[in-house]
Structures are given as structure tokens and as C-alpha cells.
Amino acid sequence: MNLHTVLAMMGSPDQSSSRGLLVFLAQMGAIIAIFYFLIIRPKVQQEKKHRDRLQQLKRGDEVVTAGGLVGSVVHIKDNLITVKSGETRVVVQRERIAEIRTAVAQEEVKTT
Secondary structure, rough: OOOOHHHHOOOHHHHHHHHHHHHHHHHHHHHHHHHHHHHHHHHHHHHHHHHHHHHOOOOOOOOEOOOEEEEEEEEEEEOOEEEEEEOEEEEEHHHHEEEEEOOOHHHHHHOO
């Protein structure tokens, strides 16, 4: 085969390059959409739900801190929360609470 035959089989260079670019852009758009709907969006919704639950925190709720300390809330003052674990009381920041274990929170997990 010579060069002219190969070029004739490929078609005009303008059509194939523009078609290839459109296919590439469509594939990249699909990948971005998949990442958004399967990874990014659920994580943002989960973080929003956690922030809302932290704002609704009250005395008596059982919590787990980011460090793994499990205890119940004794006192809440602005951004500081006193957690009682066994015979020890520890003051932690509200943002350092990783999980809230209450009957209401467990029911929400079952319904979702």
C-alpha cells in the first residue's frame, strides 16, 4: 500500500479530527458526571447531615470523638463539649466528634 491509499481510507483529516475531539469531550464529560454523582455528591450530603446532627447535639447523647473516645455529653458551651467517659470528663471541640450514637440517629440510619 502506498501513502495515498492509506490517506484515502482514513477519510478527510478535518472530519476525523473534529469527530475524534467530540468523542473525547463526550467521554471526559461522562467520566466527570460519574465521579460527581457516585463520589462527590454523596460525600457532600453526608458531611451536611453530620454538621446538622452536630448542631442538634444535646445532653445525654452518646458520642464518639475523632480520637476514639466513647462517652456521653454532659455539658455544651458554644463550640466546646464536655464528654463523660467512665469516671473521666473530657472537653472536646464540637468538630472533633466523629459519630453521634443516639436512638434518633440509629433510626435515621435504618430509614436511609
